[in-house]
Amino acid sequence: MRKSNSTNLENEKLLQDTCGLTYAMVLLKGRWTINVLWGIHNGQNRYSLLKKEVDGISEKMLTQSLKAMEYSGLIKRNVFQEAPQRIEYSLTEAGQDFVPLIIAISDWGDKVRPFTKTLV
Secondary structure: OOOOOOHHHHHHHHHHHHOHHHHHHHHOOOOOHHHHHHHHHOOOOOHHHHHHHOOOOOHHHHHHHHHHHHHHOOEEEEEEOOOOOEEEEEEOHHHHHHHHHHHHHHHHHHHHHHHOOOOO
């Protein structure tokens, strides 16, 4: 638990409020965020489809990721009042705006992978 009045927290909030890059990185933090966004973009818009699409993600992490992205405004959750109830996820405008960046970052990662150190 972090102290609510620490200098570190105040600096973090200041950066998030004034630096678009910092804000974007905080918004997209998490191991699975980009992969889940990409899955939704590719039409995997239901929980079970996303679970199959995103290799290695646990049910707990998928649920947490979906809730966090919905809260932050990257995706929206559409509940259909049917029997049984059907829930689908879709990208918001902010989520759609990120898709070209995902492609560019992926291309950059593929380009620099042979010349950079392994991260793990």
